[in-house]
Amino acid sequence: MTMQSQDVVKRSATTRPSPSVRHGVEVAKLIDTSTCIGCKACQVACAEWNDLKEEIGDHVGIYENPLDLTANTWTLMRFAEVEPEEYEFDWLIRKDGCLHCGDPGCLQACPAPGAIVKHANGIVDFVSENCVGCGYCIAGCPFDIPRRSAKDNRVYKCTLCSDRVAVGLEPICVKTCPTGCISFGSKEQMKARAQERVGHLKARGYANAGVYDPEGVGGTHVMYVLKHADQPELYEGLPKDPKIATSVALWSGLKPFTAGLMGLAALGAFVHYFAVGPNEVEDEEEETGKTRAAPPASKED
Amino acid sequence: MSGKSKLIQRYTAGDRVNHALLALAFILAGLTGLAFLHPSMFWLSSLFGGGQWTQFLHPLFGVLMFVFFFVAMVKFWKYNLLTGNDFRWLGRLGDVMKNREENLPPVGKYNPGQKLLFWSLVLAMPLLLVSGIALWQPWFAPMFPIGAVRVAGVVHVLSALVLFLGMIVHIYSALFWIKGSTRAMTRGTVTDAWARKHHPLWHREMTSGEKH
Numbered sequence: 471m472t473m474q475s476q477d478v479v480k481r482s483a484t485t486r487p488s489p490s491v492r493h494g495v496e497v498a499k500l501i502d503t504s505t506c507i508g509c510k511a512c513q514v515a516c517a518e519w520n521d522l523k524e525e526i527g528d529h530v531g532i533y534e535n536p537l538d539l540t541a542n543t544w545t546l547m548r549f550a551e552v553e554p555e556e557y558e559f560d561w562l563i564r565k566d567g568c569l570h571c572g573d574p575g576c577l578q579a580c581p582a583p584g585a586i587v588k589h590a591n592g593i594v595d596f597v598s599e600n601c602v603g604c605g606y607c608i609a610g611c612p613f614d615i616p617r618r619s620a621k622d623n624r625v626y627k628c629t630l631c632s633d634r635v636a637v638g639l640e641p642i643c644v645k646t647c648p649t650g651c652i653s654f655g656s657k658e659q660m661k662a663r664a665q666e667r668v669g670h671l672k673a674r675g676y677a678n679a680g681v682y683d684p685e686g687v688g689g690t691h692v693m694y695v696l697k698h699a700d701q702p703e704l705y706e707g708l709p710k711d712p713k714i715a716t717s718v719a720l721w722s723g724l725k726p727f728t729a730g731l732m733g734l735a736a737l738g739a740f741v742h743y744f745a746v747g748p749n750e751v752e753d754e755e756e757e758t759g760k761t762r763a764a765p766p767a768s769k770e771d
Numbered sequence: 772m773s774g775k776s777k778l779i780q781r782y783t784a785g786d787r788v789n790h791a792l793l794a795l796a797f798i799l800a801g802l803t804g805l806a807f808l809h810p811s812m813f814w815l816s817s818l819f820g821g822g823q824w825t826q827f828l829h830p831l832f833g834v835l836m837f838v839f840f841f842v843a844m845v846k847f848w849k850y851n852l853l854t855g856n857d858f859r860w861l862g863r864l865g866d867v868m869k870n871r872e873e874n875l876p877p878v879g880k881y882n883p884g885q886k887l888l889f890w891s892l893v894l895a896m897p898l899l900l901v902s903g904i905a906l907w908q909p910w911f912a913p914m915f916p917i918g919a920v921r922v923a924g925v926v927h928v929l930s931a932l933v934l935f936l937g938m939i940v941h942i943y944s945a946l947f948w949i950k951g952s953t954r955a956m957t958r959g960t961v962t963d964a965w966a967r968k969h970h971p972l973w974h975r976e977m978t979s980g981e982k983h
Contacts, residue, residue, distance in 0.1 A: 483810040579924075581807040582822050602822030604807065605908035609920040618909060623823060721924035728932045729809040735936050739943035742868070749870040750950040751964045 476636055477590035482580035494590035498657040499630065499641060501565050502667050502695040503705065504679075505651035508533065508547055508563040512643035512652060516545045519631065519642035539566065541619035544628040545643060548706035554698050564694065564705040565643070565652070568615045568628040570594045572688025575714040576627075578722050579610025592657065592691035593630045601625055610722075612687060612712040630691065660693060667695045686713030778960040779977050786846070790956050793839035797938065800832035804931060830907045837900045844893060850880045851890065857883035872968060879972040884940070891937045898930035 478488035517524065522542045530537070533549040545567035554560050574594045577586040585600035586607060596607075596616070603623035607616045616627045631641035639645075640654040653663060664681040671679035680699025683689050694708070702708040782790070803825045806816040816825040856876040860867070860883045866874040867884065881889070905915045905923035912920055945952045951965040966974035 483813060485810055581810075581813075583810050583813050585822075600822070602807075602816075602826040603908060604826050604906075605912055606906075606924070608912075609917055609924065614917065618913075620909060623826075623909065715918075715921055717918070717921035717925055721921060721928060724925065724928045724932075725808050728928055728935075729805075729812070731932060732935045732939070735939040739939055739947070742943070743947055746869055748948055748950045749872075749969075751962065751968055 476593075476632075478587045479590050480574070480577055480588035481584050482577050482586040483583040488587070490590065492590065496590075496592045496657040497630075497635060497654065497691060498592065498660040499644060499692045500653045500660040500664055500695065501692065502651040502653075502664075503562065503564050504667070504671055504676075504695060504697050505649050506547075506563045506565065507649055507651075508549060509648060510535075510547050511646045511648055512565055513543070513545055513547055515642045515646035516628075517543070519634075520544065520629075539615060539617050539627075541617045541621075541624075541626045543617075544568070544626065550704060550706045552704045554701060554704060560697070560704075562698075562705050564708065566615075566706070568594065568630070568692065569613060569687075570628075570630055570691035571612075572690065573714065575610035575612050575687070575718055576607035576616055577610075578714060579606040579718055581606060581725075589632065591635065593632045593635065594691075595629050595632045596625060596627060598622075598624045598626070610714070610718050612709060612714060628692075657689075657691065664693055664695050668699075671695070671697055682708065684709075684712050686711055777963040779963060779966050779974070780959060781955040781961050781966075782959045784959065786843075787956055787959055789839055789842050793836060793843060796832055796836035796839055797934075800829060800836045801935070801938075803829035803832060808928070808931070826908070830903055833899060833903050837896055840892065840896045844889075844896075847889065848893070851886040853883065853886055854879075857886065861887075877971040878969065879976075880970060882970070884944075888937045888941055891933050895930040895933040895937070898926055899934065902926040902930065 477490045477492045477494055479490055481488045516522070522544065524536055524540065524542045527536050529535070534546065536543055536546070539546050545565055548564045548566045550562045550564070552560050552562055570593055572592070574586065574588060576596075577588060577594065580586045581604060582600050582602045585597055585602065586594065587597060588594050601624040603618065603625070605618055605625065607625055608614075608618065616625045618625045631639070631643075634641060644652045644654040653660065655663075661681070661683070664683075668679045668681060676697045678700040679695070679697050682694035682696050682699060682702055694702075694705075696702060696705065696708075698704050702710050802815050803819055805812040806819075806822075806825050807813075807829070813822075816822045819825045819828055859876045860878065863875055866872070872878075902923035904911045905920055906912055906927060915923070945956070949969060951962060952969075955961050963974070963978070966977065
């Protein structure tokens with residue numbers, strides 16, 4: 471359920487403005503991948519706070535567990551062994567989950583009014599009771615984050631602990647992180663902190679260090695500090711220049727246009743009926759068995 | 772000869788039942804689809820028990836619609852091939868719109884407007900089916916790459932537009948515009964005068980046996 475104390479700046483399948491008189495501060499979570507030790511405390515804390523229980527799976531010889539995000543796993547540590555440059559090795563760990571886009575593709579694709587909302591503070595939240603289970607958000611997301619639950623035919627993802635943030639607490643993953651690599655605050659604060667960390671990494675020789683806050687999706691409310699910001703794909707497929715796919719924009723953009731054309735066509739038929747009128751078999755045709763030979767002299771044109 | 776009492780058989784009982792089921796499936800698939808086309812029509816989902824039910828039912832109605840359409844297509848495609856005269860007819864759409872069929876080249880079982888409607892459905896129905904399968908949660912969508920699902924969304928909207936424009940013309944013509952047409956699909960017969968007026972070549976074909 472949406473919190474009445476939070477303003478809604480975007481609401482799926484809704485054409486009129488939502489409550490938005492209050493002034494909120496944009497929040498952000500900053501994940502410094504360079505200080506993450508891969509302990510998965512955030513993953514456990516997320517399951518704990520949100521009462522999620524992942525099914526017990528199989529160990530296949532890698533660190534990811536479970537292997538992918540699911541409706542019960544809203545954040546997942548991803549581990550990548552990579553060669554950023556030739557003869558160089560790096561072990562990259564990234565906490566995956568919803569990035570809370572400024573311009574959310576999931577929200578744009580969603581056909582259910584109010585099933586996805588973007589709060590004034592930047593949190594993109596799925597309102598499960600309005601979810602119809604169509605899965606369009608899965609196709610709309612540039613980061614492949616939302617996951618459908620077979621149990622209730624609804625789609626789930628990280629809420630950025632909107633319930634905690636609404637009462638002035640930080641997200642549970644932030645609270646739990648033992649190295650302090652996850653921090654939370656206003657977006658401005660987090661951007662400043664990110665720059666500080668980037669400067670630090672650069673001083674240590676990581677010339678390509680940078681912040682991941684992609685412009686193509688209107689910036690995100692979960693940002694990463696990356697040692698290899700020039701190659702975000704190294705971090706288990708973080709897209710380099712994410713944006714809402716043209717096909718998704720076309721898909722949702724065509725819908726009002728289509729509805730309008732259907733309405734116009736129906737209106738055209740309505741007007742035709744009153745302007746020209748029905749085409750009836752007239753009595754004389756019925757009786758003589760002959761169709762009119764000549765066009766009527768003064769039929770309305 | 773009096774045309775008043777004389778009736779000509781146009782559709783068999785099987786044709787009519789299949790058409791009625793097709794129409795019903797179209798209405799149900801159409802209403803559930805409109806609910807997801809635009810927020811202004813989302814309320815239609817209430818008719819089907821809410822959004823979750825609507826999402827579940829829409830693809831089922833859609834598949835039924837395709838099946839009934841397929842049956843009709845197999846039977847009627849051969850009557851819908853365009854001929855040379857048809858293009859002349861289409862060149863005089865102004866006369867068509869103004870009910871001046873006496874200025875038009877004579878028409879057989881189907882007029883070129885009906886034929887074009889038929890072929891637009893032959894295009895739209897398979898596109899709706901294939902794109903609909905790619906969008907179908909939870910059964911089939913997860914089997915497709917996300918890029919394919921996105922394209923399916925675009926295709927589904929555009930082919931639904933083709934279908935709806937065709938259906939608006941079809942329903943208006945059959946129920947309101949061309950009087951005497953509806954009984955072909957409800958009773959199976961049309962009057963002799965109706966056939967002579969709207970489908971003269973077909974009328975000649977149907978009555979030649981008894982005349983000669």
